[in-house]
Amino acid sequence: MSDKTPVPAGFVGVAGNIGIKDPQDDFFAVVSQAPAVVSAVFTLSRFAGPSVRLSREAAADGRARGVTVIARNANVATGQIGTADAREVQEGVARAAGVEPDDILIASTGVIGRPYPMDRVRSYLAGLPAEFPPADLDRSAAAMMTTDTHPKIATAKVGGATLTGIAKGVGMIEPNMATMLTWFFTDAELEQPVLDEVFRRVVDKTFNALSIDTDTSTSDSAAILANGLAGPVDVGEFEAALHEVALKLVRMIASDGEGAGKLIEVRVTGARDDAQAKRIGKAVVNSPLVKTAVHGADPNWGRVAMAVGKCSDETDVFPENVRIVFGDVETFPTEATDETLERAAQHMKGDEVVISVDLGIADGAFTVYGCDLTEGYIRINADYTT
Amino acid sequence: MSDKTPVPAGFVGVAGNIGIKDPQDDFFAVVSQAPAVVSAVFTLSRFAGPSVRLSREAAADGRARGVTVIARNANVATGQIGTADAREVQEGVARAAGVEPDDILIASTGVIGRPYPMDRVRSYLAGLPAEFPPADLDRSAAAMMTTDTHPKIATAKVGGATLTGIAKGVGMIEPNMATMLTWFFTDAELEQPVLDEVFRRVVDKTFNALSIDTDTSTSDSAAILANGLAGPVDVGEFEAALHEVALKLVRMIASDGEGAGKLIEVRVTGARDDAQAKRIGKAVVNSPLVKTAVHGADPNWGRVAMAVGKCSDETDVFPENVRIVFGDVETFPTEATDETLERAAQHMKGDEVVISVDLGIADGAFTVYGCDLTEGYIRINADYTT
Numbered sequence: 112m113s114d115k116t117p118v119p120a121g122f123v124g125v126a127g128n129i130g131i132k133d134p135q136d137d138f139f140a141v142v143s144q145a146p147a148v149v150s151a152v153f154t155l156s157r158f159a160g161p162s163v164r165l166s167r168e169a170a171a172d173g174r175a176r177g178v179t180v181i182a183r184n185a186n187v188a189t190g191q192i193g194t195a196d197a198r199e200v201q202e203g204v205a206r207a208a209g210v211e212p213d214d215i216l217i218a219s220t221g222v223i224g225r226p227y228p229m230d231r232v233r234s235y236l237a238g239l240p241a242e243f244p245p246a247d248l249d250r251s252a253a254a255m256m257t258t259d260t261h262p263k264i265a266t267a268k269v270g271g272a273t274l275t276g277i278a279k280g281v282g283m284i285e286p287n288m289a290t291m292l293t294w295f296f297t298d299a300e301l302e303q304p305v306l307d308e309v310f311r312r313v314v315d316k317t318f319n320a321l322s323i324d325t326d327t328s329t330s331d332s333a334a335i336l337a338n339g340l341a342g343p344v345d346v347g348e349f350e351a352a353l354h355e356v357a358l359k360l361v362r363m364i365a366s367d368g369e370g371a372g373k374l375i376e377v378r379v380t381g382a383r384d385d386a387q388a389k390r391i392g393k394a395v396v397n398s399p400l401v402k403t404a405v406h407g408a409d410p411n412w413g414r415v416a417m418a419v420g421k422c423s424d425e426t427d428v429f430p431e432n433v434r435i436v437f438g439d440v441e442t443f444p445t446e447a448t449d450e451t452l453e454r455a456a457q458h459m460k461g462d463e464v465v466i467s468v469d470l471g472i473a474d475g476a477f478t479v480y481g482c483d484l485t486e487g488y489i490r491i492n493a494d495y496t497t
Numbered sequence: 498m499s500d501k502t503p504v505p506a507g508f509v510g511v512a513g514n515i516g517i518k519d520p521q522d523d524f525f526a527v528v529s530q531a532p533a534v535v536s537a538v539f540t541l542s543r544f545a546g547p548s549v550r551l552s553r554e555a556a557a558d559g560r561a562r563g564v565t566v567i568a569r570n571a572n573v574a575t576g577q578i579g580t581a582d583a584r585e586v587q588e589g590v591a592r593a594a595g596v597e598p599d600d601i602l603i604a605s606t607g608v609i610g611r612p613y614p615m616d617r618v619r620s621y622l623a624g625l626p627a628e629f630p631p632a633d634l635d636r637s638a639a640a641m642m643t644t645d646t647h648p649k650i651a652t653a654k655v656g657g658a659t660l661t662g663i664a665k666g667v668g669m670i671e672p673n674m675a676t677m678l679t680w681f682f683t684d685a686e687l688e689q690p691v692l693d694e695v696f697r698r699v700v701d702k703t704f705n706a707l708s709i710d711t712d713t714s715t716s717d718s719a720a721i722l723a724n725g726l727a728g729p730v731d732v733g734e735f736e737a738a739l740h741e742v743a744l745k746l747v748r749m750i751a752s753d754g755e756g757a758g759k760l761i762e763v764r765v766t767g768a769r770d771d772a773q774a775k776r777i778g779k780a781v782v783n784s785p786l787v788k789t790a791v792h793g794a795d796p797n798w799g800r801v802a803m804a805v806g807k808c809s810d811e812t813d814v815f816p817e818n819v820r821i822v823f824g825d826v827e828t829f830p831t832e833a834t835d836e837t838l839e840r841a842a843q844h845m846k847g848d849e850v851v852i853s854v855d856l857g858i859a860d861g862a863f864t865v866y867g868c869d870l871t872e873g874y875i876r877i878n879a880d881y882t883t
Binding site: 155156157158159185187188190222223224329399400403404406407409411412413414416417419420421422423425426428429430443444447484485486488489490492493 | 541542543544545571573574576608609610715785786789790792793795797798799800802803805806807808809811812814815816829830833870871872874875876878879
C-alpha cells in the first residue's frame, strides 16, 4: 500500500465507487495526456458484450487515449440498452478527459444479463474532475477486482521507459486469444505495427497459456497503450520486459484462481511443434482429475497419462515415447517407487507444482499455467449470484 | 437385492473377489454357451491399455463368447508386463469356460500404472469352477464398481428375447466414441452387421452424449453380445429397446457421477445440424461454472450464455437468436424477473435439471447428459490414491 507501483509518464486517471453493487471501488479510467498507439486483443466469445465491441472499434485504427472499466456488472446479454449504456460511459469518460469517445477502450466485468444502474453511473460520471490527477495504477488494479483476492500489478523498466501492467480475473478463464481484463501502459515510443506484433506474440505465450477453468469469458480484453513520452526503446528489450511483466501477471492470476491453493505449470517438450505442445499442455492443466490430484498433493501420474492420452487426434503420440516428471522426479516410464512417489508428493505440497511431459517426437515446446481445483472453487461458484 | 434382473438365455458366469485391493468383488466373467455375434466400441485414448487392445482384436471378427472384467486396477501404462498379464487373464477365463481366448473381451478399471498382483490373480483363476453357473448380472455389475455408489443395470424385453445391460463409471468420463465399461447381453438373434449398425447408432445418442468431467478414460469399453437363442426379433423394436436400456444406464451414470447430486440434461435445438447441437450441448454440460451453478440451484443463465458463446467456431450462432430455458422457465431473451428466477431456482432444486437452449438456426437437435460439480467430487479425487 505504501509503495506505489511506478506509472509511465503522461498517464492520468481516476478510480472510485459508482455503487454498482457495494461500496468498494468499481470504476477506473486511465488516460494518456499525449496521443498513444494501441494494440488490443479480445475474447472470441459469440456472446461478447457491447464493451468488447466498442473497444474493438476504438482500437481498430491503432490509436487510443485511454481505458475505462466498470466492475461488478459485465453488461453482457443486455440487448440494445446494454450497447447504449456502454456508449454513454465511453462518452462520459471521454468528455471528462477531453478526448474523443472513439479513443477510449471500455470493459466491464461481473454478473451477466443485468443492465447497469444508469442513474448511479450518470451521476458518478457527471462528478468526474475537470482535470484528472496522475493515474494510480494500484488503485485501478484493485477497482476492477470481482472475486480476485488481491490486485495484480507488475512493472519493468526498458531503457528510460516504464512499462506497467494491471490485470484482473480469477474464474471464467480460458482465453482463446486474449484473456480476462489486462491493461499495459508505457511511455516507450514504438511504431504501432511493431507494438502490435510484439504484443500479440507475448499474449500468445502468456495469457493464452493460462487456464483456470476452461470457461471463456464474454468480456476478455487485453490492451497496451504506448504514448512515446520516454522516447524510443530497443524493441528486443521491450519485448523481453513485456513478456516478463505479462508472465508475472499470469502467475498471479493462476495462483489467485477461484479457490486455488497452488499454481500448476505444465511444461510440454519433445512435441511435433509448439502448437501440439500447447494442446497437450492445455489437456493436462485443464483436466479436473489432474487438478484435484494436485490439490491433494497426490503424485497420481496416471492421470497425467490419461490427459495426454485423451488427445486422440495426436496420432504421433505413443506411450512408449512419453516421459512424465513431477518437479524433478520422473514417474513414468521409470517405475515409480515409494521413495520417488514420496519425493514427488513433497514437491506437490509446495505452492507451485511443475509437471513436465516430454513426448519424444521432435522439439516443439510450450508451457501452460493453471491452478488446482478445490472445494473453494465450488463454494465460490455454487452461489456467486442471481 | 431380492429381485434378480433377468438374464438372457445361455449366459453363464462367475463373479467374486481376487483381492486386488480389498475384500469386495473385483472380478466377473460372463460367457455365452452358444456362439454369439458382437459389436464393440472402445476409448480413443492414446494411452489405451492392453485390455482395450486385446478386446479390440477379440471383437474384430464380429464373433465373441464372453466378457471378463477386473476392477480396482486399470492395468494401464504397465508396459509389456501389463500386456502379458491381461493376456494371461483372458486365457485363464477362456480355459475355464472352454472357449477360445480370442473370443473373450477383457476390461480393467481402477488405478493407472500398477501391475496386477498376479500371484493372487493366478490362484483365483486356477480356482474357477469347471462349469460356470447361470450368470448373475446384478453381482457382475457390482463387481466392476470403483467409486460408483451403486451398481447400474437395466433390462428390456424385445419380442421373446431379453436384453440386459450393465455399466460402471463415475469419473474420467467424456467418451469420445465409447464410454466407461458397459456390457449388453441378449439372446435375440441378429445379423452381426445389423447389430453393429444399431449398437453404434445407439451408443452415439446415449453414452457418447454423456460427460461427467471431460476426462476421457484409457479404458472405456462398450460391447453387446447376441447369442440368438431366443430367435429373431424386429430390428426396429430391438433398437428402441437398446436405446431405452442404454439411456437408463446413462442417466444412472450421470446421477452417480463422482460427488454428484443432480443429473443435468441439456437439450439443444434449432442448431445447424445435430453435430453442432452436440458440440454446444457438451460445452454447456461440461462448463464448471454451469455445473457449480446447478449444484447451488442458482438459475445463473448468464453462465449458459457464456458456455454457448465460448464455442467461437460456431459463427452462425448469434445471441439475438438464442433462447435459454431452465425446466419450463424461459430466462433469455425474455427478461428474467424475480418471480421467473424463483421458479427456475425451484426447478434446479430437484434431482434432474433440464436446461434447454434453442439456437434459432435450423432444426438440428441433440440432448446431452452430465452432472453437477460439488465439493464431493473434489474430496473423492483429491485423494483417490497413490
